[in-house]
Amino acid sequence: MDLWFTEKQTEQFGITAKVNKTYHTEKTDFQQLVMIETAEWGNMLVLDGMVMTTEKDEFVYHEMVAHVPLFTHPNPKHVLVVGGGDGGVIREVLKHKSVEKATLVEIDGKVIEYSKKYLPDIAGELDNPRVEVKVDDGFMHIAKSDKAYDVIMVDSTEPVGPAVNLFSKGFYAGISKALKDDGIFVAQTDNPWFKADLIKQVYNDVKEIFPVTRLYTANIPTYPSGLWTFTLGSKIHDPLKVKDERFTEMETNYYTSELHFASFALPKFVKDLTT
Structure with missing residues (x-):
């Protein structure tokens, strides 16, 4: 089964990327931090469900x-x-x-x-x-x-x-x-x-x-x-x-x-x- 990450950018719209693996997930003192490897964008940092940066762009x-x-x-x-x-x-x-x-x-x-x-x-x-x-x-x-x-x-x-x-x-x-x-x-x-x-x-x-x-x-x-x-x-x-x-x-x-x-x-x- 394929695993996909979706950032819900509005109530009606989101962006999605296929996930190869999850490196780390943690609720820090300030936010939910997730580090994943995606098929299209390489490693991706996600904070509170929002894409912060990717290796590709x-x-x-x-x-x-x-x-x-x-x-x-x-x-x-x-x-x-x-x-x-x-x-x-x-x-x-x-x-x-x-x-x-x-x-x-x-x-x-x-x-x-x-x-x-x-x-x-x-x-x-x-x-x-x-x-x-x-x-x-x-x-x-x-x-x-x-x-x-x-x-x-x-x-x-x-x-x-x-x-x-x-x-x-x-x-x-x-x-x-x-x-x-x-x-x-x-x-x-x-x-x-x-x-x-x-x-x-x-x-x-x-x-x-x-x-x-x-x-x-x-x-x-x-x-x-x-x-x-x-x-x-x-x-x-x-x-x-x-x-x-x-x-x-x-x-x-x-x-x-x-x-x-x-x-x-x-x-x-x-x-x-x-x-």
Whole structure:
């Protein structure tokens, strides 16, 4: 008998994948964690029934979270990743030679533990000497930080469980305080097919705090609808005004300098969420 995993993305729609084996399942202090091997997507991390990352398509999300803000900032040295215990965003951050220190704050240490074991190509840089890993509450870490970071990336789950506070206006205000005077932040903000109201709310909240606010998209097939959004807030630097000389060669599978700008060209129904 075939075993299939289905993520119920709405009450009427889901995505399904054939499972070869289950590596681990555990109710952590914060969420239900499952690590499985799928026939199509390779190893897959699932939290509270939602696909977080897979070996096959992980590069899209991690590259777009990291490289858009890091190429926008002229000299990012200190970077914070909130969430992201799988280590994928950290891996991409470290490709930027200007980064002296990358801090990861993940509330659930089990995500880090099992990502290192079953997703080594994603989590492989978490032990890099340029990285500091803290198992802590990202919301509180932000609240205690003052002008500490050049770039902050919020790599959270969807706004349920431990991630609810990471989609609040107060959190974005705290991020502004934690950033230096020319700082930039980016957060994943779900998909426009099922979560249009969330995107609109986050965009308007960020716009009230940051002089430069932009929405951009990427195609991630294992995430709900496949069309994913990211909201960027910047105190000074505009991702649409990055000079060509800022872009340097690095190994990527999705992100390019051309795509950097193209990702901000939004379908009409998505652009309407920003007006």
